[in-house]
Amino acid sequence: MSEFDAIVVGAGPAGSSAAIRMANKKLNVLLVERADPPGSKNVSGGILWGNALAEIIPEWEKDIPLERLITHKGTTFLTKDSSISIDFRSTKFLENHSGYSVLRARMDNALANSARKAGAMVVTGVTVDRVAKEEGKVVGVEQDGEIITSDAVILAEGANPRVAIDSGLRKPIGDQDVAIGVKQIIRLPENTINERFNLKGSEGFAGEYVLSYLEGEAEAGGFLYTNKDTISIGAVISSSKLREDGQTHSYDIMESFVQHPHIAPLLEGGKLEEYSAHLVCEGGIDSVPRIYGDGYLIAGDAAGFSFSNGLMIQGMNYAITSGIAAADTVIEAKERGNFSSDSLASYERKLEDSYVLKDLKNFRNIDKVTWSRVTHRAIPKIAENLLYSMYHETGRPKKHLMQMILESSRDSGMSKSQLILESYRMMRRM
Ligand SMILES: Cc1cc2nc3c(=O)[nH]c(=O)nc-3n(C[C@H](O)[C@H](O)[C@H](O)COP(=O)(O)OP(=O)(O)OC[C@H]3O[C@@H](n4cnc5c(N)ncnc54)[C@H](O)[C@@H]3O)c2cc1C
Structure with missing residues (x-):
């Protein structure tokens, strides 16, 4: 027995x-x-x-x-100079709790x-x-x-x-089954967090980031979540892309994220309390x-x-x-x-x-969408070019939207036909 x-x-x-x-x-x-x-x-x-x-x-x-109860979600593309976000706040989250930090x-x-x-x-x-x-x-x-x-x-x-x-x-697990997660916990006063993220009481913000400013082959996503009086910030780095790159270290990517001009001000004055790393299970159904x-x-x-x-x-x-x-x-x-x-x-x-x-x-x-060159390089570059040309006043005659879109895709790193094909594939995979 x-x-x-x-x-x-x-x-x-x-x-x-x-x-x-x-x-x-x-x-x-x-x-x-x-x-x-x-x-x-x-x-x-x-x-x-x-x-x-x-x-x-x-x-x-x-x-x-x-x-904190998450009431504010963000998805952001970070290029070297710019930050392009889809920002979603909803009072519905106050009634129907969806996530807590x-x-x-x-x-x-x-x-x-x-x-x-x-x-x-x-x-x-x-x-x-x-x-x-x-x-x-x-x-x-x-x-x-x-x-x-x-x-x-x-x-x-x-x-x-x-x-x-x-x-x-x-x-045994392989590169395709896991990503590398690096995380910091940064202490800040509760009211500073509320002010910086425009939150009330115990409301919380959860943001995910595409780190499209990275050079070479390495690709990474970032996250920033508010706790009561700390911030959890981290990077999730594709193991296979990191190996392909062969030069970049995961801690360099983490450092570049916390020091990015659009992230650093959110952490300013904070005290680093914890630094950790862990594998993130990512292989999907094929790794079960x-x-x-x-x-x-x-x-x-x-x-x-x-x-x-x-x-x-x-x-x-x-x-x-x-x-x-x-x-x-x-x-x-x-x-x-x-x-x-x-x-x-x-x-x-x-x-x-x-x-x-x-x-x-x-x-x-889905990983072929989220870890693709289209998501990590082309979309952020096109969005940055397009929004900059829309919002930057030059004192010259304005262009039609279609012309701006075509011009914006020129330095996306992909040809027009590649972009159309890859976008079609992405839609099917989603
Ligand atoms: C950086 C990062 C960010 C993440 N963000 C999120 C997020 O925001 N939301 C989300 O839902 N998920 C997130 N995840 C994923 C989430 O953490 C995991 O999916 C989840 O923890 C899995 O739970 P688990 O119980 O299977 O394994 P774990 O939480 O890893 O627990 C396994 C436990 O087993 C113990 N253990 C291991 N080996 C032994 C042994 N031989 N003997 C005894 N004990 C053992 C470990 O100490 C551990 O306590 C994140 C992961 C990482 C790394």
Whole structure:
């Protein structure tokens, strides 16, 4: 007989959500986390999108430490000289909460505590080495040569899933599966943040940026999110493009972003409190491994469940939903007394019925849009040329819009036919 019904590896959003769900259903659960306290090794932008936590913590907006309610969204192209934004503010966000800024050190600790309160045993400061197997079936986990047994193991170890890889449960990750995330947390007084971003009370701003001023092959997106009295700012850099470039370092890109003439004033006078780096899971549906087998399931980033593509980063909501789906599968398997691969197969069906696999399948090629030369170089250049020629008064006769558009595309780095073809492909992929 196993010591636990289930062992969960990793107390990020996926693992803690799974542990809370199973403990609420009176399963005997062990949640193992290498960090102490949970969250201290984790990095996220981070905006927690959606309402996924409501399934396991009905009053989550009160029980989980949240920074600001996002009421103001921005998408900005940054060229060397200019900043071109789509700015979206809506009072609708005040009624229909869509996202909150969070600090992972606080949020993950609170989630792990909720798992503890629900009845799970939470062990921190312990790194699982691999899963334990008997006759090919996963029967628990191994750490420092010691085996702890369970009927099911949920691997929720994040974007660098060493346990799954070292145990032969998924192939190693490659450049195409991950981007590199670099992040700073900068402290500023709350009222300064409110003034600079035109916010009231606990309203928050979440902005994503295309860093189109970068030279060479490197391509990166940026993010800037307001917390209560700090700003989370970071860059997400394509690993494959960075390798192609071969010269630029990720920290140089981060530095160029915080020092950009349109970003630096937003951070002025702030105190750097934290500097971190982490892999961002980005491979989409093509990087999703087999997510269940005899005695095990894989959830969250470890399974490739993240909607990140250089323009948008959503992973925590996918992690929570997949963690809950994995937990429900184990709960049903316990009722049947059967933890075989066939019995756990309903996990995939649950995810196929949810936004997790639907989104990944529907947007299979979205990275080819968001990481394309059109998005990173041509569109920003054309927009900059066009807007500058519209707003710059020269004292000479004005030109027709069509003429300005044609002239604006001249130094976009792409021919007219290339632009038309690539734009057509982009529309199809979106
Ligand atoms: C720079 C950056 C910005 C991001 N911004 C956003 C954002 O704004 N919004 C959003 O939704 N998502 C964002 N993401 C993505 C998001 O952080 C992830 O998708 C999410 O954290 C995945 O949750 P998870 O539980 O699967 O993995 P993680 O949160 O990575 O948790 C895995 C846990 O497992 C533990 N662990 C790992 N190995 C072991 C082991 N062997 N033994 C024991 N414990 C182990 C780790 O310490 C960690 O606590 C961002 C990511 C990065 C890097």
